[in-house]
Amino acid sequence: GIKVEDDSDSGFxxxxxxxxxxxxxxxxxxIYSSAVAPVDAKNNxxxxxxxxxxxxxxxxxxxxxxxxxxxxxxxxxxxxxxPPPETFEPVIIIPGILGSAEKNGVWLIDPIFHTYDDxxxxxxxxxxxxxxxxxxxxxxxxxxxxxxxxxxxxxxxEVKNICQCAKVDLVAHSMGxxxxxxxxQSPQYQSDVDQLIFLGTPHLGAPKVYLPWxxxxxxxxxxxxxxxxxxxWEAKKLSLSLFDYIHQSVLSIKxxxxxxxxxxxxxxxxxxxxxxxxxxxxxxENLSAGTNQFLNSGIEVSNIIGNTGSSTIASIMVASxxxxxxxxxxxxxxxxxxIGDETxxxxxxxxxxADINTLLSDHNNLPFDARGLVYQKLTGKVAEHLxxxxxxxxxxxxxKILSPADIIVITPNGERVGKDFATGQEVNEIAGAFxxxxxxxxxxxxxxxxxxxxxxxxxQGTGSGGAYTLATTFITNETSAESDFTGATLPGMITPIxxxxxxxxxxxxxxxxxxxxxxxxxxxxxxxxxxxxxxxxKINATTTDTDSGVLNFETAWDDEAILASTTVDSFxxxxxxxxxxxxxxxxxxxxxxxxxxxxxxxxxxxxxxxxEKCLTLGWIDNKGxxxxxxxxxxxxxxPNELNAQRGKHINEQAYQILVEDINWLLNN
Numbered sequence: 001g002i003k004v005e006d007d008s009d010s011g012f013x014x015x016x017x018x019x020x021x022x023x024x025x026x027x028x029x030x031i032y033s034s035a036v037a038p039v040d041a042k043n044n045x046x047x048x049x050x051x052x053x054x055x056x057x058x059x060x061x062x063x064x065x066x067x068x069x070x071x072x073x074x075x076x077x078x079x080x081x082x083p084p085p086e087t088f089e090p091v092i093i094i095p096g097i098l099g100s101a102e103k104n105g106v107w108l109i110d111p112i113f114h115t116y117d118d119x120x121x122x123x124x125x126x127x128x129x130x131x132x133x134x135x136x137x138x139x140x141x142x143x144x145x146x147x148x149x150x151x152x153x154x155x156x157x158e159v160k161n162i163c164q165c166a167k168v169d170l171v172a173h174s175m176g177x178x179x180x181x182x183x184x185q186s187p188q189y190q191s192d193v194d195q196l197i198f199l200g201t202p203h204l205g206a207p208k209v210y211l212p213w214x215x216x217x218x219x220x221x222x223x224x225x226x227x228x229x230x231x232x233w234e235a236k237k238l239s240l241s242l243f244d245y246i247h248q249s250v251l252s253i254k255x256x257x258x259x260x261x262x263x264x265x266x267x268x269x270x271x272x273x274x275x276x277x278x279x280x281x282x283x284x285e286n287l288s289a290g291t292n293q294f295l296n297s298g299i300e301v302s303n304i305i306g307n308t309g310s311s312t313i314a315s316i317m318v319a320s321x322x323x324x325x326x327x328x329x330x331x332x333x334x335x336x337x338x339i340g341d342e343t344x345x346x347x348x349x350x351x352x353x354a355d356i357n358t359l360l361s362d363h364n365n366l367p368f369d370a371r372g373l374v375y376q377k378l379t380g381k382v383a384e385h386l387x388x389x390x391x392x393x394x395x396x397x398x399x400k401i402l403s404p405a406d407i408i409v410i411t412p413n414g415e416r417v418g419k420d421f422a423t424g425q426e427v428n429e430i431a432g433a434f435x436x437x438x439x440x441x442x443x444x445x446x447x448x449x450x451x452x453x454x455x456x457x458x459x460q461g462t463g464s465g466g467a468y469t470l471a472t473t474f475i476t477n478e479t480s481a482e483s484d485f486t487g488a489t490l491p492g493m494i495t496p497i498x499x500x501x502x503x504x505x506x507x508x509x510x511x512x513x514x515x516x517x518x519x520x521x522x523x524x525x526x527x528x529x530x531x532x533x534x535x536x537x538k539i540n541a542t543t544t545d546t547d548s549g550v551l552n553f554e555t556a557w558d559d560e561a562i563l564a565s566t567t568v569d570s571f572x573x574x575x576x577x578x579x580x581x582x583x584x585x586x587x588x589x590x591x592x593x594x595x596x597x598x599x600x601x602x603x604x605x606x607x608x609x610x611x612e613k614c615l616t617l618g619w620i621d622n623k624g625x626x627x628x629x630x631x632x633x634x635x636x637x638x639p640n641e642l643n644a645q646r647g648k649h650i651n652e653q654a655y656q657i658l659v660e661d662i663n664w665l666l667n668n
Contacts, residue, residue: 001026004033004068019043022081023052023064030064038069049077089194090133090163091378092155093120096174096200097252098227100138104437107138111434112396112446113223115173115367118388122371123378125385135159137176144251145175145283149182156183156192167194171374173367174344175256177201178287184297185290195300197377200366202344203351205258205284208313213253213279215326216243219313219335221342222396223364225480229473233400233444236471243326255283258348266319266333279329291352301354302377304370305346306361312340341366365390393448395476395503397455400444402469405459405489409445409499412453417445421460421494450474455499456514461489472499474509481509487588488551495548495588513588515547521582521594530599532606533575533661534613537568543584543592551585570600571613571657575664601668602661604634610661619654629658638662 002023004016016033017040023030024047031052033039046052046063052072053061066072099110110116120134128134137155139148159168170193172180177198184193211217218224228242235245246253259281263272272278287294295301314337318330339346343363350356355377361369368390375383401407408418408427415429419438428435432448457470470485485497496514524540531537541564543553555564558578562568581595602610608630615626625645632638639662646655 033068045076051075091169094172094176104439109136109138119371121387169195173199204348209256257281305349306341314338397450404463410456457497461493465490483511485511518590518592519545519584548587602664614654622649625649
């Protein structure tokens with residue numbers, strides 16, 4: 001520190017000025033002065049941006065202490081002797097297919113598998129600053145790469161405006177490398193890329209892609225099955241088959257098809273010669289035709305590729321399709337492996353022969369395994385800090401709500417992710433989980449490495465309510481299981497559903513409503529007894545459900561719909577056995593049924609009443625005829641009188657009713 005003593009007795013008061021200095025790391029005082037004259041200590045660094053600690057003048061300063069008559073206002077907020085921070089050319093990370101996900105309308109870089117987390121963290125740990133010289137370019141990977149490349153041009157322009165620079169660096173993984181090439185090789189290129197680092201880019205395509213494009217199927221694995229699940233959800237929402245949805249809406253898959261020979265005909269053993277007998281890929285054909293232009297563009301290119309041995313689909317033996325529409329160019333009979341990163345053959349990834357670096361890494365882990373090398377290529381320096389231990393994904397659960405409802409998922413430990421219905425806000429307490437948000441039609445949750453046990457999923461009705469589906473998929477590297485639940489909801493209605501996970505037995509995935517109790521039906525009337533023709537039969541049935549509530553209640557008389565509360569005049573009904581039934585559904589699909597059988601019969605007294613009613617209705621138009629019938633003895637001769645008057649004074653309705661009455665009495 002600095003000590004200034006009073007020398008006023010000499011007649012020459014001390015005049016001390018300290019400026020543009022770093023006064024810090026002193027145990028007691030930065031400056032201690034007993035002089036009468038003030039010490040001019042303005043424009044100094046005191047060890048903290050809040051300035052020196054002065055009990056009276058700056059009690060909240062966290063820099064060195066001062067004492068005495070010292071002028072310190074207008075202190076420096078940065079140490080003037082520190083070297084300026086290292087500056088890096090801005091870099092943009094471009095993910096591959098499924099390397100982006102949409103949250104409330106905004107695209108994020110891989111919040112599901114976290115493929116790029118450790119790469120980005122390593123860059124920031126070694127001096128890069130997100131939003132200043134480190135950026136990501138998430139995008140809708142379903143679109144054609146031509147459209148995405150146009151969006152990349154805009155992103156680069158945005159970054160150049162932020163950094164006030166002329167060029168940027170690009171680090172592009174998988175299909176992201178094709179996006180970068182499409183921009184650079186297009187007429188719209190602005191000569192604004194300095195370095196381009198490829199990570200496992202399929203420059204010539206990948207045979208693996210033949211499976212989803214030709215047959216709407218995927219090999220096992222987290223990413224493959226997750227792509228299939230997400231696309232299937234979209235297809236289902238649009239009432240399309242997965243095949244049709246891919247061909248209509250996911251053109252990026254077509255743009256990953258190989259542009260070389262990879263199909264062998266089973267019957268002849270002949271290898272088809274591209275493009276004859278193949279699904280063609282004009283996108284990659286055009287890129288390949290411009291390879292020399294790309295390599296001579298002045299961009300510093302590095303190509304980092306993965307090699308896990310003979311682990312990658314390299315060729316496919318095909319036979320005639322056994323399924324309509326699917327496998328236009330042959331149904332796979334055998335998948336043959338070759339050298340690659342489990343997705344991209346090494347011949348395709350290494351097609352761009354520029355500073356090739358081969359790592360023992362699979363396709364999905366390549367951004368992590370190459371994080372130090374990427375930093376070195378970008379800066380020319382060795383990274384001092386490598387962040388992360390690499391992805392540790394053993395399984396993943398995906399839960400999607402097909403409207404109209406929102407969801408929250410609660411783990412067996414009580415951690416939550418989704419919409420907090422009490423506050424109306426998003427909540428995410430699960431490490432690595434992703435929630436797409438409730439401000440979108442595509443609302444879903446992903447949970448990595450879900451623990452065993454029962455998960456509570458709550459749905460809350462939105463809009464005007466209606467039917468909804470909770471689609472759940474559990475994926476491991478070896479297998480996947482799916483289970484759906486369909487129910488109905490009302491606005492604001494909360495319904496609990498139980499999802500059971502068993503990592504040892506993924507096929508045991510179950511999705512069941514917490515409410516397993518069907519509604520209760522009570523039929524008060526009709527009763528199981530005999531009613532006499534002409535009786536007014538009361539219909540009275542009710543239903544209740546104390547859990548999820550009654551969704552609908554249907555009642556029927558002899559399978560014909562009837563109100564649950566009404567009356568029926570049995571005069572117009574057939575004699576014999578009748579049935580009244582009731583069916584009640586609750587909001588989670590539990591169903592209850594109940595029914596009662598009863599008879600409508602005729603008696604001698606009821607026949608007289610029926611004759612009188614027919615007269616009143618005008619079905620018998622002669623009172624004398626009616627009185628004659630009433631006096632007739634009920635025997636086999638009675639029908640003769642009816643036949644004699646049929647079509648004269650007795651119409652067909654009256655005839656049929658009275659004949660049925662007589663036959664009932666004669667036969668019973």
